Structures are given as structure tokens and as C-alpha cells.
Amino acid sequence: MTKEFQTFDTTGDTGLEIYGASLEEVFRNALRGLFDLITDLDKIEAQEEVTVEAQGEDWVDLLVSWLNELVFLQDARDWLFKECVIEKLEPHYIKAHCSGERFKKGKHPIKTLVKAATLHQARIEKSPQGYKARVVLDV
Numbered sequence: 001m002t003k004e005f006q007t008f009d010t011t012g013d014t015g016l017e018i019y020g021a022s023l024e025e026v027f028r029n030a031l032r033g034l035f036d037l038i039t040d041l042d043k044i045e046a047q048e049e050v051t052v053e054a055q056g057e058d059w060v061d062l063l064v065s066w067l068n069e070l071v072f073l074q075d076a077r078d079w080l081f082k083e084c085v086i087e088k089l090e091p092h093y094i095k096a097h098c099s100g101e102r103f104k105k106g107k108h109p110i111k112t113l114v115k116a117a118t119l120h121q122a123r124i125e126k127s128p129q130g131y132k133a134r135v136v137l138d139v
Contacts, residue, residue, distance in 0.1 A: 030063060050098050114137050
């Protein structure tokens, strides 16, 4: 799969549609899609690494929890991530090493303030081409 992600409009919020040949790729592309929505992904440098963990009830809940953990790190600690290496991915748990840098005014334009990922209309579907996930983001 070449397309990583795209956004879609939904009433009052923004949706993120994520693609991947594997679930691991979906979770990596979810990180990229989130931070591309927040700022210019090309302006984020992979200067430092942060270990990020999340838990969920199933794959969909885990994806939402993963995105919410990333939103928390961006909002509370000013992290902007460009990529990640997933160390462990199970239906209820993810551990990844995320590379990026802290927000720098003047370098990182803020495009969208994301408050949270929601379970509303969240899903992950498998097809012969791989996986497609949809998540609505509260902005």
C-alpha cells in the first residue's frame, strides 16, 4: 500500500482514514496522520526518541488509546512525532519508540488542535489489499 492516510470531514470534527499492509503499519501511519493534521510533518525532525505505550479492549479501542496517548504527549509535553518503531503490538497493548522533537514556535505551524480521538465510528477493516482504519478526532 502506498497511501498512508487521508482526512475526511464529519460534523464538527475531523476524521482520519488510515491504511496499511499490516496492523503494525496502520498504527505507524496513524501516528503520521495525526501529526500531519497537527502541523507540517516535513518540519518535524527525528531528534529524540520517546517510548509510548497504550492499552485497549480490542484492536479498535487500542488504536483510539494509542492516538489519545500521542495527543496527550503533544498537548501536555509539546512532543511532535514523525515516525515510530513498534516494539510490541498485541490486540490489547502497544509499545513503540517514537521519534520527533518538541514544538518550536516559528518552526512548527499549528494547523489543527486535536483534543482527542473518539470511538465514534471507529473501525478497522481487513481487505485483500491490507487494512483500513477510521477514527474521528475531536478538534
